[in-house]
Amino acid sequence: MMQSLQEVLADPEVVWDLTQNPASFRFPSSPAVVAAAVHWPPHITVSRGTDGVLTVSGAMGNVMQVLSRTLNFTYSIITPQDGSWGAERPNGTWTGMVGQVVQNEADIALGPFGIKLSRSRVVDFTDSFYFDDRAILAKKGEPEIDPWGFLYPLTDSVWAALAGVLAVVWLMLGMVSRRPKVVTLLDWSIELLLENVRVFLNQDVTKSLLGTIKARTVLGSWMVVAAVVYWSYTGTLTSLLAVRHIPLPIQTLRNLLDDPSVSVIMEPNTIVTDTISKMKTGELRELHELQFVGRVKYQHAATFPAALDTVVRRQHHAIISTSLSADLFMADLFTLTGKCDFYKARQTFFTSTHCMIGQKGSPVVPAITHRIRSLIESGVYGHWLLSEIPAITTCRSSPPITLVRAPLSLANLWGAVVVLGTGHLVALVAFLLELCWARTCHCRHSSMIPAENTRYPYSQVAIKHGGEKYDDMAGCQIT
Template structure:
């Protein structure tokens, strides 16, 4: 039976062999290691049989088996009592897997772990075998009609270019043209602007108002306006059948500003430890949510159930690594065939993925040396993504869908609002014109009567 690693490392010859030949050395008589692990798919899946014996599967299990075959050791899996990575207490002790390594209860802990200053003071880290960031996992909304969909056939850039072209065409006519039929400069310029607008909305434009080079400019504007309007009409018909799937949570700020949302996170991780020390910014406000009861700390093993129950109700979001979020979404897609969840656009807190060992242990540099070819060859990434089925099924799920149904009031609501607002403004301007015209007519009539009473000839017409 192989001796424990602690006893094997007492032999100076073994330590010297590990240090001088990290890529080829093997324990001659074998060794037995105690390895700590917690359930963290897709990197490592921890299962327990009826007798309470733990076993692991997944990419980290493959990595550990490769190291065991290379170094000639066997291993025994244990897990921390609190099921966490490890957090530092005020008295200087540590919980979780970090605490097990620090107290020499285990030889290594699989994690994977992100490197922090506080952890590096009590444990040694191997070479990183993967990098990942954190993302926010939320529930998609139900498909809904966008009442302002009539604005979507053109992008903002096209709308701006259209208005700029309209202005340039009008300005060119003002500069190159001359007053006609006794109009003043302001009246003539306003008439030209209205003529350009009439072309854009497909109304008639009297060509007799223009001459020579003016007609050339007007003709160019007609061609541009007609091409854009025809393109707009054809695209709009298709867009009226589009339903938009809301994805309101796009960043940490959206989570903080929504008082109805509770954040689900795993406790005692690099994320929770780091954001608790930040003094300002979105991450500080995210950490402050725990003081008002808006943070629910749960182990990672509960995340799939929380996603299907709590997050599905639009009352919670989950903060996890991006790869784990993809796994949760893919697993639910395999069960339901639906892409009901999405990752927010903002990602944050990119960190390393390492194994940890006891401080000063010669086994950690040897593991790092042998991890490197596995990473550089892409073998670990191959193991990782081979275990995630339907990974790409929901990654490219659309934020809008097309339906076949009759147009309803909701489809045309934006157009009707715009039409109503325009009609109201036109009526208001018309009433103002009547009032101003009536006032001026009455004033002229009063002046005429006053002149007649003084012996001057004058009249007042209706």
């Protein structure tokens, strides 16, 4: 009859050999090892056969195969009733896989487990063979039209550079052009600025400003720059109008905490839930307190894929899991649907170790550590994990924009219409103010310009009407 691990370890010679030569030790007679496990892809997949016997596969299943061959033991799998890793009860006992190891129901537990002080008091940890952090998994928004897309063909730096060049050209044109004596410096400066803006918008140029070669040279150089930028802008804008932006609103833990419409799905009795419950301040403490306002649902990891395709898809929930598990969930749904409907938030948090555990003081744990260390150094464990997720990079790097082919509508361009309407409104207000000013002003000019002098479009031309003289710009009588 096959002996259990505890019966084999009762032999002092076996224990001495195991303690002195943990790297090369093999059991002389193959003992039966009981291992506790919980279904947690891609690390470990627990399956129940038609005969009711549990088997494990995945990366941790491969680890068990290596340990079984190199240490010469057979193993059987058990799983805790609550399906958890293990948490300490108020009376000092433990639940989950940790509880099975502490109560000698299992010799080892596959986990993988995060190391914490309370657990280390009752079990022994192997070396860590993987580090992972926690990520937020949420549903992407529906593609939206950005009405302000006409501002995007040029970056902020290009807009700033254009403003700087415009200011330089404006000053240079003011220095090399001739200002009519009848025009004030302020009016002349405004007219020059508007002239440069007209050039940038590919409009005509006032001939009176091209009287000198210097002025023509300045305006000509500005025309070249404006034409290149204008053509680049129009070409890029055509492409951007065919783009739809996909909202990804939750990018940090703070975004999740501040959105009262989104609830959190987490796994119970883990190192994360236990640690954040003991924190006094900070975002992780706020995450723990969400349960008191009904914004936390505790579910086992095996139910996450179903939750992802139901409540998370409706954008009322978000899942917090390890980053690798989030990649697995997205990849599996992509394999089924061909779409990347979900995304991982940019921020990750709470990095933890991944270890196996054994009974406290067990000499088997150092022997397991030596073999796990070899798997880590060779990169085999990481290779096994990635091989469990064939489409791991497909949705991880999916772009937040999509290209569509549809006719332009007001939804695409209402931002430009708002700019146009605002400009007309400002012009109307300025016109009304000018009318009010013209009616209330009192003109007192000691001299006037002959009526036949209409050479300059900016001059204030005096006309005769009924024996009196009027300024055609202000509409006021000249005394």
